[in-house]
Amino acid sequence: MSKGKNLIAVVDDDPRILESLENLFESAGYGVRRFSSAKSLIDDGLSDVGCLITDIGMPSVDGFELHDLVKKVRPDLPVFLITGRHEIGDQQRASAKGVSGFFRKPFDGPTLLAAVGGALRAHGGDEAR
Structure with a gap:
């Protein structure tokens, strides 16, 4: 697993989404850490x-609350929100x-990969691959 700027944390209570996102980002050369709750990420x-x-x-702790907690500690960390709600x-x-x-x-x-790659480049990370 890669460390540093190209390491992506994914938080979702649905194990299928966690696996899918892990596969997507690892196939593009990123390291991924999966968490089933906001608390597990914070810990x-x-x-x-x-x-x-x-x-x-x-x-x-929902995604909006997690965003707020994370921004207190890492204000420049790119945060992407995903949802099944419409x-x-x-x-x-x-x-x-x-x-x-x-x-949603x-x-x-590919659109999510491009957005994350752009955010990582903008925040000093290198593009995967």
Whole structure:
């Protein structure tokens, strides 16, 4: 697994989504750390992560709350929100928070890869491969 700027943390309570995103990003040359809850990510730490992708609809700490917690510790960390909900308010709230990207499930893998690659390059990371 690669370390540093090209390491992506993925948080989702759906193991199928975690596996799918891990496969997608590893196939593009990124390292991936999977977490089934916001608490598990917070407990593990963010020091070596270059980007965060998190589901919005999770129990306990949702994706918006996780975004806020992460930004207190790592204000420059790119954060992407994903969701299976189709509420206009979610996208507006994400935009108001300045998230790096907002994707509704099912999302287009190449589009997500491109967005994450762009965010990593903009924040000093190298593109995978």
